[in-house]
Amino acid sequence: MPGLVSGQYADRNIFYSSYILTFVERDVRELSNTVDALKFNRFVTAVAARCSQLLNYKALADDADIDIQTSKAWVNILETLGMIFLLHPYSNNVLKRTIKTPKVYFYDTGLVCYLTRWSSPEVAESGAMSGALLENVAVSEIMKSYQNAGLEPYLYFYRDRDAKEIDVILEGDGKLCPLEIKKTATPDKRLTRIFGVIDKSPLQVGTGAVLCMAEQFSAFDKDNLIVPIWMI
Secondary structure (H helix, E strand, O other), X not given: OHHHHHOOOOOHHHHHHHHHHHXXXXXXXXXXXXXXXHHHHHHHHHHHHOOOOEOOHHHHHHHHXXXXXXXXXXXXXXXXXXXXXXXXXXXXXXXXXXXXXXXXXXXXXXXXXXXXXOOOHHHHHHOOOHHHHHHHHHHHHHHHXXXXXXXXXXXXXXXXXXXXXXXXXXXXXXXXXXXXXXXXXXXXXXXXXXXXXXXXXXXXXXXXXXXXXXXXXXXEEOOXXXXXXXXX
C-alpha cells in the first residue's frame, strides 16, 4: 500500500493479488485450517460481484460449489477479518412489512473492482456495476467515518415487501436521517418522496439527503440536502 500511495507502483494488481494471497494463506487459516483456497477465492469474488445487494447465502454457495452452512461460515470470516460489513434493515413494531435480510458491502471498493475485473476507474464508471460500486463507496465511507471517529455507527437501510427502499438510514439523537445514493449530477427532488415511508416510525424523521455526483453542496429545501459524494 505505501508503494501505491507514493507512486512507486502504478499497478494496483501487485497490491491486491498479494493482499488476497496473504489474506487467505495467513489470516483466514488462523480462523479455519480447513478452508479450500481455490473455493474460498471464488467465494470472495462472488461476494464482490454482489456488493450493495441483499445477502444471498444460497447464490454464493452455488458460485463457490460449497454448501449453505459453509457459505454462512465464510461470510462470518470475511466480516470478522474486516473485509466486508453487513448493513441490516431498519425495523420496529410499527414498520412490520420490512424485510429481514442484510445487504453486504466491502470496506475497500478498489478490492471489489480488482476481484470483478474492472481494469480502470473509467471502465468501472461506465460498466454494469457502476451503480453498485458507487453505493459501496458511499456506504463504506459513511461507515468508516463513524469508526475512525471512535463512534458506534447506527446505520441501516429500509426495504419493505412492496419493494420500497431507502439506501441508508442514520439513527441518532432520537432521529432517523434518510439518504438516497444516485449516480447523477442533477438529482430530482422526487427522489426524496420515498423518505415518507418512515414517517410512521416512533422516532422523528430528521434531515434527509441525496448523495450524488453533483459538484457542489446544495439543497432541495430546508429538509432535504444535495450532497456530493466526494464530500463524504
